[in-house]
Amino acid sequence: MKKYEQIYNKYRNDILQGFLKNKQQLPSIRESCQIFKASQTTVEHAYDKLLIEGYITSKPQVGYFVSINQTRIKLHQQLDSYQSTHQTVDYIYDFRSQTISQDSFELSTWKRYLKDVLDNKKELSTYGDSQGELALREAICRYTYKVRGVLTHPERILIGSNYQSLLFILAGLIPKDSVIAMEYQEASQAKRVFESYGFQVIMIRSLDDGIDLRDLKMYDIDFLYINSACQGLKRKPMSQSLKEDLILYTQNKHITIIEDDYNGELTYASKDHYALQCMSNSDHIIYCGSFSRLLLPSLRISYLVFNKQYYDHYKEHKHEYGPTASKLEQLAFSKYISDGYLVKHVKKLKKEYKEKNKAMLKALEKYCPYPFYLDEAYLCYHIELPELDENLFMKLCQKKKIVINPIKNQQLSLSFASIPSSHIDEAFMTIKQIIDQCHFPVNTPY
């Protein structure tokens, strides 16, 4: 350790351990030179370090004084003694939402695409287009047209690391006095954005099969945020007739739709359907799509398709935004899509999830006496449970090495996405046994 560091450490420790108290004067530079048998430069170096790190302050012509309060001392001490709390969870079954199948994704193919981009250092050492790489916007434009019927142009596509950061940008472009309606069941991430901005958000009632149009018509709104692939109390894709009614009503009332098409292409239980966006004759729909459930959820790429009106707003400010999605992942992904791997992979996923869904349904019918229904887009079943000891439930799951979402409003959501078909029966049976152990003791009637 260098001499100046020794001096610095000595005073730092004295301050943190309370031997030198706040506002107390330090020895002068000359005194410290004698104490430590060091040169003036060395002592000044140490004092400078204490100064810029905020332990002391200097009063010209007077001297150096400790300048730190208890909160900061505590923070320093905490950091000096911080032990990592990070641990990886060891589990057998992962029923949490937001997981995906580990089997079907060909990581080796994806690695090859990443490697190709990594070999191009020149490309990686520049900043990238704030709107998203053009090559990826072109690839997405073709993909989304083919698979979702979305009619657009690469110019109109905005790429971001997740749909929420895209919504944060979009919400900044819409008038501050806008009234936004969304389904009562709706995604909290979108609601968070609208509430962050202070927009008036109106929650519309849901019927079993979708948003309640009669309720919607009661309000005077400017925007409707809708998850077209997953709506209503039973979390279903929107029916063709509801789509037509909704398009007609919103067109007439000049309401702009923000369509969230989360996992719209991943149909394995319902019929294939297209996005709402492709049905608008008046360009009044802004569309959001995401890939996190198709490839790896750890791949952060989503996209937003502006209508002309909001694209023009965005364009005016384009230079004031920075890119959010990883350029490495964007470039690799654009080639992956262009070479047809994404369409192929989605096909494979649909087949796989169809099988898993079948196994899950079979297990539910066999063991589950409670009402349940499929949430196709989220790859899970929602089960309406009786009142349970929820803490005990979580503890028993942990003991059996099952990771699971906590029960919410007596509803348990189980995603079958990451569990191999052949294990689903056994996995759900285990959960059923745990549920049975968690019933509250039956009250004797009085």
Place this chain on the structure above:
Amino acid sequence: MKKYEQIYNKYRNDILQGFLKNKQQLPSIRESCQIFKASQTTVEHAYDKLLIEGYITSKPQVGYFVSINQTRIKLHQQLDSYQSTHQTVDYIYDFRSQTISQDSFELSTWKRYLKDVLDNKKELSTYGDSQGELALREAICRYTYKVRGVLTHPERILIGSNYQSLLFILAGLIPKDSVIAMEYQEASQAKRVFESYGFQVIMIRSLDDGIDLRDLKMYDIDFLYINSACQGLKRKPMSQSLKEDLILYTQNKHITIIEDDYNGELTYASKDHYALQCMSNSDHIIYCGSFSRLLLPSLRISYLVFNKQYYDHYKEHKHEYGPTASKLEQLAFSKYISDGYLVKHVKKLKKEYKEKNKAMLKALEKYCPYPFYLDEAYLCYHIELPELDENLFMKLCQKKKIVINPIKNQQLSLSFASIPSSHIDEAFMTIKQIIDQCHFPVNTPY
């Protein structure tokens, strides 16, 4: 091609080419069966596809009608004939801002870390913590304490894909009637966020060496956004005395500082300095740091350090946010930092940029008769040019295969980051020659 696709294609083409006009009735299903010699199921399949893709609509008991307008027909045609406009630029020198050195970054090391994470499929197939991976927050906490003096705890760190998306989250947590001050010179990305939210933004005058405190004191503000590593007209790191004055003033007035410490650790011309955050005795600073200029700009990882007040706000809503930064890059980066590579790499960069800066300064002194100054954090020189033919300038640069930022307000910004030291003299000489060719013809005095 399957039979139903033939029928679908025939009608689709007829619609797009105008043989079937909007509102015109299609042949009935029975008629189409006869025309195409196909079964009813096949024709229904084709009509369904036209229906869900929004070409036609059905009126019960009446029949099928074309339902598409000219705008959408044009969009379909454009997409059918879209040719990629994507091209990679071929260049010799890249003077643009936002580039980095291509030499010093050990891509092979980084690839190894990426590979290690990619080999762990289980980890990658889950969604990740919306606040950022704990392992990375721990690594950043130690790094930022060591290198920037930032006093915090992994709990208080929020990781995002860029500082703007972090600011979008933060801005949503602060009161809507807040008044925010920032330097006149300041980053447009932050301004965009505050303006998106409709906050009152006050632009404070800059002096050569930093923000004008006297001007700041004229306003009644709630927040001060400041780039502590690069401020004032001469884009310098903030001096120790200004830091102390600013801390004192804002503490007394209960103003919260949002500190942007862009490239604060990358000192190669000025003395090392610490962040403002480490000097606050009243926890009134929210800190932002970024890695995009340290590793690859294509790596999208930034972080924000909350103070207690805003951490508490954030925590309340944590479940309503989604992760923005790539989990792959987060996990690889956390190991890269923990193993000491980041500190080592920053050291190397400082040495390299010191050398490049020296070469650039030498070239400027040799060839440049115009005023210029260094913008350390942005790794570039700003040159005050006389009036030029700016279009001609850009054209000549392109011809010489030099990519460069356009001249703005008669100011040219040249980043030396990506140009090898040994080429800087020649590269700048070329630019000087181009500048000389772009002077407007001298007006003869009248």
